[in-house]
Amino acid sequence: MIDVNKQKFFLAPMAEITTPPFRKCVRKFDPDTVLYSEMLSAAAVKGGAMHNEPFMMKNENDEPFVYQLLGGDPEVMADACVILQDRGCSGIDINMGCSAPDIVKKFQGSRILSDIKAASEIVEKCRAVCRCSLSVKMRSGFEETDESYLLEFAKMLQGEGVDYITLHPRHGKLSFRRNADWRLVKLLKDNLSIPVVGNGDIITAEDAKRCIDDTGCDALMIGRGAVTSPWIFALSRKLIETGNYSLEVDLLKTYTDVMRDTANMLPENLHKSRAHRFSFYFMKNFTFAHDLMKKIRNLDRIEFMIETLGEYLDRNPHERVKIFAGGR
Ligand SMILES: Cc1cc2nc3c(=O)[nH]c(=O)nc-3n(C[C@H](O)[C@H](O)[C@H](O)COP(=O)(O)O)c2cc1C
Structure with a gap:
């Protein structure tokens, strides 16, 4: 219940x-x-x-x-x-x-x-x-x-x-x-x-x-x-x-985990659509979300999608970890 x-x-x-x-x-x-x-x-x-x-x-x-x-x-x-x-x-x-x-x-x-x-x-x-x-x-x-x-x-x-x-x-x-x-x-x-x-x-x-x-x-x-x-x-x-919160999130790790689990847990015919769906929303965490998504949309393989974000973060390392703190 x-x-x-x-x-x-x-x-x-x-x-x-x-x-x-x-x-x-x-x-x-x-x-x-x-x-x-x-x-x-x-x-x-x-x-x-x-x-x-x-x-x-x-x-x-x-x-x-x-x-x-x-x-x-x-x-x-x-x-x-x-x-x-x-x-x-x-x-x-x-x-x-x-x-x-x-x-x-x-x-x-x-x-x-x-x-x-x-x-x-x-x-x-x-x-x-x-x-x-x-x-x-x-x-x-x-x-x-x-x-x-x-x-x-x-x-x-x-x-x-x-x-x-x-x-x-x-x-x-x-x-x-x-x-x-x-x-x-x-x-x-x-x-x-x-x-x-x-x-x-x-x-x-x-x-x-x-x-x-x-x-x-x-x-x-x-x-x-x-x-x-x-x-x-x-x-x-x-x-x-x-009344308050703080959290540090490694965005590359979070993305990689979901994507690898998608590859490992779901049948192959669902990999591309599910990976694209998740990426569409998750990429909003990054400054150049639109460009990233444009690249990912052209990819079929999950490993390549992970690589794309990895390369982006090599160029923009300060975007890899997001720190949240708020409240009182
Ligand atoms: C991609 C997508 C798929 C959705 N699929 C369902 C669904 O299967 N069942 C449902 O009741 N609502 C579905 N919804 C609606 C959401 O559950 C939710 O009610 C709606 O997105 C509003 O909440 P939000 O503003 O927090 O996104 C879907 C919404 C989106 C964006």
């Missing part, structure tokens, strides 16, 4: 990014962050699709760990919950946030937000079989944000017995445009009795502290900011618990 208030920080599920190698990296910096799988198609889980196996793989120290499920058919979703629960996890999360056109066309992801009755049937069926935590990760609406509908929807989820709700406060049509509207996180926190996890646009420990202070939400989920800074949970936790 997930103890939201104790764990406090959640790694957002991200397709092609929250792979076992990346989760291993986040875990090295913070033992308590709740780690999520990338979204798994309930139909593929139920059908035992072989291509799904690398996405369902777990590291030894992934716990507390949550599998995220994508689907719109209540029976299929419940069957997939049973399969994932039997593999072992602290929680299962239902994706009501993905707004990719091919997903919403199938009545999945954020599209489910448009039909409160259909959503309640999915949750009811999953709740009936889940002994682990059951949660929903949602946007603030499918095509628009209507605060009273959002509240009605969240109260329905609470009534159906979900253990906590994560809100990414943008509606589906916005994708990542405009700022996340954290007022909506506060709206849910003020009106629900179950824990509320806020998510959106956190990129520093100071952002994390501000979001908790401003909304009173129970915990935070961080996505893109954690790919650039896998140590963000450790810094944020220190800042919130003690």
Whole structure:
């Protein structure tokens, strides 16, 4: 089971990014962050699709760990919950946030937000079989944000017995445009009795502290900011618990570890795409991120990508180690 208030920080599920190698990296910096799988198609889980196996793989120290499920058919979703629960996890999360056109066309992801009755049937069926935590990760609406509908929807989820709700406060049509509207996180926190996890646009420990202070939400989920800074949970936790933080990170070592683990742990057909995905965000740590990424995008082999960063750091040695210190 997930103890939201104790764990406090959640790694957002991200397709092609929250792979076992990346989760291993986040875990090295913070033992308590709740780690999520990338979204798994309930139909593929139920059908035992072989291509799904690398996405369902777990590291030894992934716990507390949550599998995220994508689907719109209540029976299929419940069957997939049973399969994932039997593999072992602290929680299962239902994706009501993905707004990719091919997903919403199938009545999945954020599209489910448009039909409160259909959503309640999915949750009811999953709740009936889940002994682990059951949660929903949602946007603030499918095509628009209507605060009273959002509240009605969240109260329905609470009534159906979900253990906590994560809100990414943008509606589906916005994708990542405009700022996340954290007022909506506060709206849910003020009106629900179950824990509320806020998510959106956190990129520093100071952002994390501000979001908790401003909304009173129970915990935070961080996505893109954690790919650039896998140590963000450790810094944020220190800042919130003690008022300050300090940490020294060897960026080349961190990058090399994730990339070598990607090569060693994932099947070869995934190496290039996963390495590029991670690099896209991680390169933001460097002054010439754009040039670095341009080079890496033209490379197929992970060893060459590591070499590219190594050569860059030979020319810019002061960028190899990043020192963080903040707070009081
Ligand atoms: C590359 C990428 C893949 C994502 N995949 C998923 C996913 O599989 N499931 C999901 O619920 N959200 C997914 N998201 C959304 C994130 O979980 C998160 O809600 C969003 O990025 C906002 O948080 P952030 O501002 O901290 O990144 C994805 C986001 C990105 C950037």
